[in-house]
Amino acid sequence: MPTTSFTEQELDNIYAFAVQLGKNAGKLLLDIAQSRWKGEETQKVAEKDSSVDIVTKADEVDVEVFIKTSISQKYPDHAFVGEESYSRGPSRHYLISDSTPTWCVDPLDGTVNYTHMFPMFCVSIAFVVGGRPVIGVVSAPLLGQLFTACRGRGAWLNETHRLPLLRDPTIPPLPAGAPTGCVFSCEWGKDRKDHPHGNLYRKVESFLNMAAELGGRGGKGGMVHGVRSLGSATMDLAYTAMGAFDIWWEGGCWEWDVAAGIAILQEAGGLITTANPPEDPSTAQIEDVGLGSRLYLAIRPAGPSATESGREGQERTVREVWRRVRNLDYDRPGT
Amino acid sequence: MPTTSFTEQELDNIYAFAVQLGKNAGKLLLDIAQSRWKGEETQKVAEKDSSVDIVTKADEVDVEVFIKTSISQKYPDHAFVGEESYSRGPSRHYLISDSTPTWCVDPLDGTVNYTHMFPMFCVSIAFVVGGRPVIGVVSAPLLGQLFTACRGRGAWLNETHRLPLLRDPTIPPLPAGAPTGCVFSCEWGKDRKDHPHGNLYRKVESFLNMAAELGGRGGKGGMVHGVRSLGSATMDLAYTAMGAFDIWWEGGCWEWDVAAGIAILQEAGGLITTANPPEDPSTAQIEDVGLGSRLYLAIRPAGPSATESGREGQERTVREVWRRVRNLDYDRPGT
Structure with missing residues (x-):
């Protein structure tokens, strides 16, 4: 178990710290965002003589510095990987x-949304032990949504609603005809x-297969219930953990985009594997x-x-998605 | 002016009634939704021996009956067009x-989202005079968002933030290279x-043109900043009024899907025209x-x-969208 280097009490303490840090960072991000509504950014933009993108970049850096400083003061021995620091490295x-417990942080996921003030943006904070995210905190302050999870302690919306939301008396099975109904x-x-052969066409062909009527697209038509695009990998994962999305398929993200979301999804009982179909989707190990x-x-x-376990339903769904999607072309040095 | 049959005082009163009705209907929808989290729907599903879709349908009918009854008690002379009643007609x-002041109501827009408990669903209430929506109230209760507008009185989020959100000291112009940056x-x-030649392919080809790199797709590549799909026409319009979305393009909706959203968008200063490009997109009257x-x-x-008015920027953007999208095939008897 990757968490064996921490006692349950230590993990409780780190979790409590992470949740409070997520709340504080979310509040900071909201304050900065709201200052834009009040016209307080005008000076900032004028000084930089540039677009709102540059202001957004400055906001991101501010939030990452706040998070990084808070962590290094409390846990000087832990490592830190943040979107902003990484990009500049x-x-x-x-x-x-x-071998080193690591905080993996995106100070602002959904940057384009933030730039345009579409509420689907968030702070994403994960604590990774033995290479696996064991704590995840996602704060989407303009939505008033806080997602939190720690291994063994459940996944939660706003600390009050356990995820997935629909769970009483039982969590719904995946549809028998999945992806239809998903x-x-x-x-x-x-x-x-x-x-x-670029990723744009690989994606669109995959989206079309998932969306088209049953029997269409040479048998690949999946007739999903709906297709959604929010512009934030973290929010996609949070809503999959919530049960609102049945399937999320994506390539190209980085670890800070997904680490907290994966912790929340897995603690809620979700499954996460690779986006790219293996040679034989129907028999490959999941x-x-x-x-x-970078492929999820x-x-x-x-x-x-009545006929299968929850895990069997998830694996069946994975295979049905793999049958309909193309390989995406994102690589990674060192993996 | 279509509102001349009402004094400003009468319109104020109708607006206040509509806002309270939207709040009440949103609360009702939220209560019903939350009863699903608590497992209270189990009995309902079991009795009907069917899927969650049928439960959703029952929820919709309940909310529409509540709204319709409230209106007919207060304004017995007004007409009513609701998604549920219409579908059964x-x-x-x-x-x-x-010639008749009409309430145009969707008790639940974003039905698929509601079924899956993705928060992008809402109640949509419009008051239409002389064929034009003059009041719009949209309540998205799981998001805690209430959008309201009445002609001449501004458009508002949660009755406190005027739309569009970014407006101080000035509302940002559309990007010079729109749709790039949008x-x-x-x-x-x-x-x-x-x-x-079906609508699915017409749409996807249009989406691809908007998304692809500049110079791509035979010169139609629009390199938009992001592509978003929420699964609710009403929420799309509300976020366009908010300024979070720059462009919304859609076919196939019905009047109750858009009436309240159009009132809010127009009162915020947005423009709404037809989705289908005219013969000459660069010169046609907008x-x-x-x-x-059904085409928006x-x-x-x-x-x-520095070089154009807000309206000129909007019209320029309309023409650039028209240049990139295909005609959609949705018709309508009687129009």
């Missing part, structure tokens, strides 16, 4: 070691090259995804049906 | 007359036929859309830049 290698969450991403893999397929928590 | 004609909101909808047209293109409120 020289390496694109995966930097989370199995809400499918996916993102268009930043790679927009007009190239038939393994947990590596944190730095998540399935919501599921209860048993 | 014999006609698919456009039923809103120019958040583009669109929906996959229910028409999933695997037919090259007219306000008809409520029952909305542009967010915009301030002036």
